[in-house]
Amino acid sequence: MEAAAASSLWGGLNSGIMLSLLAVVWAMLWQALQGLQLQQYFGRHSRRLSRRLASILDPDLTVTVAEYDGGRMRRSDAFKEAKAYLERATREARGGVRHLKAEPDKDPDRLLLSMDDDEEITDEFRGATVTWRACTAPPREDSAPAYFWGRAPRADRRFYRLFFAERHRDLVLGDYLTHVRREGRAVMVKNRQRKLFTNISGDGSWDSDGLWSDSVWSHVVFEHPKTFATLAMDPDKKKEVMDDLDAFRNGKDYYARVGKAWKRGYLLYGPPGTGKSTMIAAMANHLDYDVYDIELTSVRTNTDLRKLFIETTSKSIIVVEDIDCSLDLTGKRKKKNKKEEDGENKKDGTTTKQQEEDKEKEDEKAGGSKVTLSGVLNFIDGLWSACGGERIIVFTTNHVEKLDPALIRRGRMDKHIEMSYCCVQAFKFLAKVYLDVDDHPRFDAVAALLREVDMTPADVAENLTPKAPGEDADSCLAALVEALEKAKEDALAKKAKGKEEAGSADELDDEE
Numbered sequence: 001m002e003a004a005a006a007s008s009l010w011g012g013l014n015s016g017i018m019l020s021l022l023a024v025v026w027a028m029l030w031q032a033l034q035g036l037q038l039q040q041y042f043g044r045h046s047r048r049l050s051r052r053l054a055s056i057l058d059p060d061l062t063v064t065v066a067e068y069d070g071g072r073m074r075r076s077d078a079f080k081e082a083k084a085y086l087e088r089a090t091r092e093a094r095g096g097v098r099h100l101k102a103e104p105d106k107d108p109d110r111l112l113l114s115m116d117d118d119e120e121i122t123d124e125f126r127g128a129t130v131t132w133r134a135c136t137a138p139p140r141e142d143s144a145p146a147y148f149w150g151r152a153p154r155a156d157r158r159f160y161r162l163f164f165a166e167r168h169r170d171l172v173l174g175d176y177l178t179h180v181r182r183e184g185r186a187v188m189v190k191n192r193q194r195k196l197f198t199n200i201s202g203d204g205s206w207d208s209d210g211l212w213s214d215s216v217w218s219h220v221v222f223e224h225p226k227t228f229a230t231l232a233m234d235p236d237k238k239k240e241v242m243d244d245l246d247a248f249r250n251g252k253d254y255y256a257r258v259g260k261a262w263k264r265g266y267l268l269y270g271p272p273g274t275g276k277s278t279m280i281a282a283m284a285n286h287l288d289y290d291v292y293d294i295e296l297t298s299v300r301t302n303t304d305l306r307k308l309f310i311e312t313t314s315k316s317i318i319v320v321e322d323i324d325c326s327l328d329l330t331g332k333r334k335k336k337n338k339k340e341e342d343g344e345n346k347k348d349g350t351t352t353k354q355q356e357e358d359k360e361k362e363d364e365k366a367g368g369s370k371v372t373l374s375g376v377l378n379f380i381d382g383l384w385s386a387c388g389g390e391r392i393i394v395f396t397t398n399h400v401e402k403l404d405p406a407l408i409r410r411g412r413m414d415k416h417i418e419m420s421y422c423c424v425q426a427f428k429f430l431a432k433v434y435l436d437v438d439d440h441p442r443f444d445a446v447a448a449l450l451r452e453v454d455m456t457p458a459d460v461a462e463n464l465t466p467k468a469p470g471e472d473a474d475s476c477l478a479a480l481v482e483a484l485e486k487a488k489e490d491a492l493a494k495k496a497k498g499k500e501e502a503g504s505a506d507e508l509d510d511e512e
């Protein structure tokens with residue numbers, strides 16, 4: 001009995017040793033096969049074998065939805081849609097997620113919950129059960145170093161992985177993924193919080209997901225209260241602008257049919273305080289679009305300007321305020337005109353390469369922006385401007401006459417809107433908004449003065465704003481009348497002084 005047990009133990013030991021020996025021999029053989037074609041043959045077979053083994057052990061198929069596509073140029077739409085879809089699924093407690101991530105919500109009293117990293121959520125679709133997992137991975141080694149001259153670290157790569165059974169392959173890859181994208185988009189529209197972007201701190205910022213993003217834009221929530229309902233301007237003109245905006249928003253098919261990029265340029269011009277910036281806020285609120293406010297003097301090169309454009313999203317208004325002050329866009333044109341006067345006959349709207357290079361060199365020496373007129377023209381209607389669609393570009397200026405005609409021609413700036421001094425109608429509108437009065441004995445005096453003197457809506461609005469607890473409509477209107485009378489006196493004094501100076505200049509000429 002003992003002998004039998006010993007022999008079986010010995011046999012077991014022997015077979016163990018045999019197996020180990022076999023493994024060592026196989027490893028040696030494998031080494032020996034290295035460099036030979038045979039290894040490829042065995043490699044192929046072993047890979048096929050391991051795939052079969054894996055499909056037995058792990059029968060699920062997967063789809064990965066990564067956060068960034070195209071070399072981190074921009075965030076993938078599919079990822080954003082999947083994220084929105086899964087946030088809703090988490091909220092509705094389908095799949096019972098145990099570890100959640102909380103972020104500030106649009107509603108200040110609530111938190112937006114989504115599944116934490118490595119968490120899973122199950123979903124049902126037409127009888128198929130699928131599982132989503134939130135995953136992160138460290139940045140790729142071939143991307144920029146984690147810390148680069150004091151810039152914040154590169155964020156981990158985030159992705160969602162969808163697991164499903166082989167038998168649901170067609171359903172999941174077809175209808176289910178379409179369903180996720182559509183539903184995700186609907187959730188995004190519902191939860192949309194409009195943003196105001198700026199390019200001033202263009203070295204990246206923390207994004208709405210609490211992660212570092214090296215986008216050229218940084219943003220805050222856009223919360224400007226101005227709407228067309230509180231913007232004082234000629235009612236017909238206001239209606240025309242609103243109709244134009246509506247036609248643009250609903251014009252996707254029209255733009256496709258006539259073969260134009262789905263974008264529209266507006267030029268707002270007029271003296272300071274006439275409501276140009278206010279109009280942009282009203283436009284954004286009317287259309288429910290984001291606003292990208294470009295500080296052109298902070299853009300170093302034309303390439304940077306293009307990058308800014310590429311990173312804007314659709315349904316947005318791209319604004320360049322005070323375009324005449326931002327850059328010397330007219331400088332090259334002036335040079336060219338001079339040359340034309342000297343007999344050079346060049347095609348309108350072009351500048352020579354040499355002129356462009358000279359200007360860039362001058363600017364480089366001065367350490368300023370190297371954005372040129374052609375860079376801005378390209379930004380408005382070059383090939384890149386068509387990417388994405390549904391964008392409005394707005395330029396504002398106090399001096400429309402200073403702008404290069406090429407910059408504001410129709411097709412680039414399609415609609416020119418003049419914002420002017422306060423007219424009687426605009427005053428009555430402001431009185432209703434600020435003081436809630438439709439009529440008042442002082443209205444006639446104000447109207448008569450407004451016909452004689454220029455005052456901006458900003459100044460009228462300021463006078464109509466009660467500044468102390470006891471002030472009412474009457475005292476505010478009295479203050480406005482006083483301010484208008486003062487403005488009239490100042491204007492008359494200025495005119496008289498101008499005449500005096502002109503007279504003495506004439507006398508000097510006569511003496512000469």
Ligand SMILES: Nc1ncnc2c1ncn2[C@@H]1O[C@H](COP(=O)(O)OP(=O)(O)OP(=O)(O)O)[C@@H](O)[C@H]1O
Pocket residue numbers: 230231232233270271272273274275276277278279397398419457458459461
């Ligand atoms: N047409 C208007 N209707 C209602 N409010 C106005 C209007 N115009 C100006 N205001 C008020 O005056 C203030 C200044 O206006 P805004 O900043 O829009 O002027 P602007 O034309 O952009 O001036 P600038 O050329 O100096 O940039 C705003 O806060 C706004 O409340």
Ligand SMILES: [Mg+2]
Pocket residue numbers: 276277278321396
């Ligand atoms: Mg302004």
